Amino acid sequence: MSAGSANAAASSVNVSSSTKSLRVFGDEIWKNKTAKINAELFTLTYGSIVSQLSTDFQRNFTKVNEKLFAMGYNIGTRLIEDFLARTALPRCENMVKTSEVISKCAFKIFLNITPQVTNWANNKEAFSLLLDENPLSDFVELPMDAVKELWYSNILCGVLKGALEMVQLDCDVFFVNDVLRGDQSTEIRIKLNRVLKDEIPAGED
């Protein structure tokens, strides 16, 4: 399945800082340039993975969280290339722009949802994503023993961590709340640690 499009370059030029056009841009790619599959198939595939992990680690959910994160990280470092080929977006100048691109483009293009960006830190370097819908956990109910320990959708944090690192943003990404655990909302926190420096060839200054 092909990711890129020759038109991507042309259309991205119009994506200035305007957030409205980012939304239109993301919608357009989702509608016209994306091969899609049944979301329920995706949900049940992920469910099978989490369930096998829970069995393997004898319901030590801390370890399950860790492995889901690792799984996501590996996917994120590769998925970012698909994303960049589809969108031809350049690096973002700040975290506000990054948050918009994650919500209106990345989540839209890959999972067809647009999480709310909220809870900004004063320095504008940390924010939260509120997921009103989550195709990973549709119809999922956690068993009693998992409710307190398991971050069911932790793979998302890994994906974000891996993808952001590839565009030189070293971030902490973690779940704060999840409706599966009885919380009011599903909230992922993204906190910028530092912008990584591009490597330069040995001997240059």
Added chain:
Amino acid sequence: MAIYSFWIFDRHCNCIFDREWTLKAKQSSGVVNSKQNEDTAKLLFGMIFSLKSICRKLGNEDVSNEIRTIATGKYRVHVLTTASGLWLVLLTDVQQKNVSEVLHHLYGEIYVPSVAENWLSPIDFAEKEEEKMGQGFRKIQNRYFLRAVEQYLSPMVSR
């Protein structure tokens, strides 16, 4: 159009793929991932790298002010820079003003499916610290990538 060569540089300033065509009349001519191109790769990288830094300074550190083409009297260098730090570089005859579609195809339709989505292939070709900062030597070798590049670019070599 005449294409002279195609290069990919990664986030570690390493050349992870090179293909040079030597005879216009023979599409299969030239070399792939060649040791003898090492110096040329370094020079090419250095030139783009320097111009990039200058551009950035002139553009008030605007990250989106990227180099796209560089022309000399004889040839033109076309560069696609991705946010993930890859550079795809195509050398063509000087008449070719814009090959951005070709570069986007090489990235989106060839690199992404055969390297990024190929779970047996690395996406970071530097295996050790010593192989970073332009000191690396490993190349993209997988058959899907090699074949797709050949199929796509060969017909353009001497069109």
Added chain:
Amino acid sequence: MATTETKDLSEHQRLQLQFQLFQESLPKVNDVVYRMLLKEMLPLAIAVDKSLSDDEKEDENDKTEQEHRAAEEKLANLSIGYKGTPSHVLIKEYADSDEERRLRIRTKMMKMGYQIGNQVSELLIFSNNPNLNFRDMDLLSVMKFICRDVWKQLFGKQIDNLKTNHRGTFYLFDYDLKLLEGMALNEDALEKELSVLEPYLDIPCGILQGVLASLGYENNVSCQATFVDVPESKAGGFRSFPKGVSFNVLVNVNPTAGGEKTVDAGAKGAGAQSFPV
């Protein structure tokens, strides 16, 4: 007679169209995230096996309370300074594993596949597909259902060829298994590739068994996959894997009479696609 047939057909077509519209109206996600999720299942299974064997070793050494706390804190701050093992490196570890470890990894893959299969048939049963009638399905119809509907749903294409001896032995041939698409080592080594890709075949094997189990064939079912050559007429695009896969399914049922017979599962026009209702 002829008019009734046309009427039936249009009624059937109407249901078909309705079904198609219904399918299209269902929530969707991007195909690429699903494919990547499946691909990352192998590195995951390898990593899990690794940490389970590490745990065993640690248990022997009796960790102190302090070490325990440190380990837990490390997990809590998972994302800080995270350094993972890349997918392709984990997959290479499979190649260097002994038989015992390989088997453990493959069993994990199979189990995950089994659960997917178990649930995917539910998904399809409740999908109102006018072509499906699960009440009077015999084993052959079930296999055809797998070849067409299950495979289509999971891999975007049907099984290319289904063979059976009508005594519970089935061969399902997929000459372009989507899971293997674009998979190649960064060196020219097809033999090695085949051996590291083997565990990926356990996902569909598990799926097959899971679907069969959900439809009442729970016991005495086995499935084995092997790489086979691709017939020239079936050669695919540039990312198609150079080898096809044959899934050999054995269902231990009461033997019935009947010789070796080939059933073409591939769609040849609209007629071949529909099941006898």
